[in-house]
Amino acid sequence: MINIIINKISRLLSGIGHRMIARIWRLGAGARLFILAIIYSGESFKRFHLTLREIYFTGVMSLLIIIVSAFFVGMVLALQGYNTLQKYGSSEAIGVLVALALVRELGPVVTALLFAGRAGTAITAEIGLMKTTEQLSAMEMMAVNPIARVVAPRFWAGVISMPILAALFSMVGVLGGYLVAVPLIGVDEGAFWSQMQANVDVRADIINGVIKSVVFGVACTMIALFEGFDAPPTAEGVSHATTRTVVISSLTVLGLDFVLTSFMLVV
Amino acid sequence: MERTKIDLWVGIFVALGAAALLGLAMKVGNLTSNKIGDTYHVSAAFENIGGLKPNAPVKSAGVVVGRVAEIGFDAKTYEAIVTIKIDKRYEFPKDTFANIYTAGLLGEQYVGLEAGGDEDVLKSGDKITQTQDAIVLEKMISQFLYSKASEAEADKSAPSAESTKDKSTELGDAPF
Numbered sequence: 492m493i494n495i496i497i498n499k500i501s502r503l504l505s506g507i508g509h510r511m512i513a514r515i516w517r518l519g520a521g522a523r524l525f526i527l528a529i530i531y532s533g534e535s536f537k538r539f540h541l542t543l544r545e546i547y548f549t550g551v552m553s554l555l556i557i558i559v560s561a562f563f564v565g566m567v568l569a570l571q572g573y574n575t576l577q578k579y580g581s582s583e584a585i586g587v588l589v590a591l592a593l594v595r596e597l598g599p600v601v602t603a604l605l606f607a608g609r610a611g612t613a614i615t616a617e618i619g620l621m622k623t624t625e626q627l628s629a630m631e632m633m634a635v636n637p638i639a640r641v642v643a644p645r646f647w648a649g650v651i652s653m654p655i656l657a658a659l660f661s662m663v664g665v666l667g668g669y670l671v672a673v674p675l676i677g678v679d680e681g682a683f684w685s686q687m688q689a690n691v692d693v694r695a696d697i698i699n700g701v702i703k704s705v706v707f708g709v710a711c712t713m714i715a716l717f718e719g720f721d722a723p724p725t726a727e728g729v730s731h732a733t734t735r736t737v738v739i740s741s742l743t744v745l746g747l748d749f750v751l752t753s754f755m756l757v758v
Numbered sequence: 759m760e761r762t763k764i765d766l767w768v769g770i771f772v773a774l775g776a777a778a779l780l781g782l783a784m785k786v787g788n789l790t791s792n793k794i795g796d797t798y799h800v801s802a803a804f805e806n807i808g809g810l811k812p813n814a815p816v817k818s819a820g821v822v823v824g825r826v827a828e829i830g831f832d833a834k835t836y837e838a839i840v841t842i843k844i845d846k847r848y849e850f851p852k853d854t855f856a857n858i859y860t861a862g863l864l865g866e867q868y869v870g871l872e873a874g875g876d877e878d879v880l881k882s883g884d885k886i887t888q889t890q891d892a893i894v895l896e897k898m899i900s901q902f903l904y905s906k907a908s909e910a911e912a913d914k915s916a917p918s919a920e921s922t923k924d925k926s927t928e929l930g931d932a933p934f
Contacts (some may be wrong), residue, residue, distance in 0.1 A: 540762075547764045551771045564871040590786045641760070655775025662778035665786055701779070 513701055521717040525636070526714070528646045531639035540642040542651075549610040549712075550652030551643070554659070555601060556609055559659040560583055561593075564601060565667025568592055582678055586687035589668035590661075594691060598661035600748050603707035606653060607740035615736040618719025619729035642720070646712050651710025654701050661700065661744045686709035699755045703748065710747060711740045797843035799827060802856045802869075806928035807838045808892025809908035810858055810867045816842045823848045826869060842869055844880075852884070858892035867892060889919040 535542045561583045572588040618641065621627050627637045665687075672678045691697070722732035807829065816824035824844035832839050844850070853874030860867050880886070 544764055544767050546768045546771065551767045552776075554771065594782065594786065652771075655772060655778075658775050658778040658782060661786075662781050665782075687786055691782050691787045697782050697787050716913075 498653075512683070517717075517721065520721065521713065524642065524717050524720060525713050527638045528642045528713075531636060532643040532647060534636075534639040535600055535647050537643040542647050545644045545648030546652055548613070549606075549648050550655060553606060553609050553652070553656060556605055558662050558663050560605060561598075561603065561663035564597060564660075565589060565593065565664030565669075566671045568597075568664070569668035569676070573672065575677070583682035583686055585668070585672045585678055586683040587663055587690045589672070590665055590687045590691050592659035593664040593668075594696050596668050596748070598664065598750075599657045599703040600744060602653065602657040602704060603711055603744040604695065604741055605606040605714070606708075606727065606735055607711045607744070608651075610649065611654075611711050611736045611740050614649075614712070614715040615719040615722070615733045616729060618642075618645075618716065618723035619724075619732050622720065622722060623724040623726075623729060625641045625724075633725045642716050645716060646709075648707045649712025649715075650705065653711070654704045656706075657704035659699065695755075701756075705750050706747060706751060707744050710743050714740045714743060723734050766813045796825060796846040796891050798841040798846060798880075799841055800850075800880050800882070800884050800886060801839055801841045802886035803832065803835065803837040803839055803893050804856075804858060804889050805837055806891040806894060807840060807858055808860075808867055808894055810840065810869070810892065814866065814868050816844060816869045816871060818850070818873065823871065840869065844871075849879040852880055853888065854880060854886055855888045855890070856886045860893065902922070931933050 498619055505717070512639060568589045569585055572585050572592075576582050576588065578583055618627075621641065629726065630637045673680045673683055718732040718736045718739070722728045773838075774806060803864040808889060810826065810829065812826050812829055814826045815822045824842050826840060827843045828837040830839075830841070840856075850871060851874045852874040855872040857870045857872065858867055859870045874888075
């Protein structure tokens with residue numbers, strides 16, 4: 492009886508340990524891929540058309556979803572904010588609320604979440620399928636380094652695209668908030684913009700938002716690339732890897748956001 | 759290198775991003791309104807500056823004429839030394855009065871300048887001698903409570919029917 496219990500507990504423990512070791516192995520492998528991507532990134536700048544192509548696929552093709560969602564996020568922020576601010580008789584502060592919420596948090600974070608779903612999944616599926624159809628091995632056979640040829644251009648494309656998309660998100664969101672607050676609700680236009688300009692600081696708010704989006708760009712792209720590289724070469728493996736990309740990217744972005752914000756607010 | 763359609767789209771994409779960032783800086787942020795031309799520095803000593811922070815506005819008649827450049831502490835007199843930079847276009851008399859005001863009831867604090875009648879004007883490095891400290895809300899409340907308490911003390915020494923009635927309702931409202 493006791494033997495069985497001990498057996499079960501030890502199996503449970505070894506199962507947990509096995510999973511932990513697998514996770515740590517994946518973390519190490521991901522870090523190695525990151526370093527390799529940076530080391531071999533010379534190629535992606537020398538032959539910049541490779542990177543340009545990836546910017547087109549990850550950045551330009553994401554424009555529509557980013558702009559439309561930013562517009563709606565800005566409009567909803569203005570509606571919700573007005574509803575509460577008006578109770579305290581300070582509905583002019585609506586511009587500050589919309590701008591700060593977008594520039595500091597929603598711009599970088601929502602862009603990163605959308606990016607993970609729109610571009611991250613595509614990267615993972617593409618690389619996973621390349622691996623499944625042995626295109627990566629074929630490249631190695633031809634003495635082409637797949638990290639320099641496949642990983643680095645996609646990495647830099649993601650890192651370049653994300654801040655641009657986040658800045659667009661914030662700007663379009665502010666315009667959406669303006670459309671709801673000024674013509675629709677009737678907040679004074681001058682107060683809307685001047686309060687916003689008085690309270691949004693370029694260094695503390697806008698630059699910090701850009702820093703955040705660059706960090707999220709590195710994290711999201713790297714996770715997508717690694718999941719594609721690490722996917723088992725089967726149809727099921729690629730589908731699982733794609734799911735994991737979205738889940739892990741989203742959690743990483745939200746966690747990193749907290750860490751970055753706590754750094755930025757103290758300093 | 760031949761030009762492709764992708765190049766064009768990526769170019770548009772990057773230009774849009776740059777425009778958005780510029781728009782954020784100019785239209786949303788305070789890059790433009792923060793700019794004051796050439797300035798001259800003037801210092802003023804306060805016993806208490808409350809919540810005044812560097813870069814807070816300096817206003818005269820409600821118009822922003824400068825910003826707080828630096829806040830220091832004088833260990834000899836135990837006073838706060840506030841250095842303010844004022845736009846060169848605006849000259850103030852030597853006997854200008856510097857106050858620390860609060861925007862709204864609980865808003866941010868700023869320095870208010872009230873011009874005096876002196877013919878000499880303040881120059882860079884001058885010191886404003888007439889200052890008034892920030893009003894600290896806690897201090898005011900404690901003073902108010904203290905004066906109330908002393909009033910109550912005076913009432914107690916001459917008890918009346920009203921005060922005993924007050925006491926009974928007070929006990930009745932007690933939660934136990």
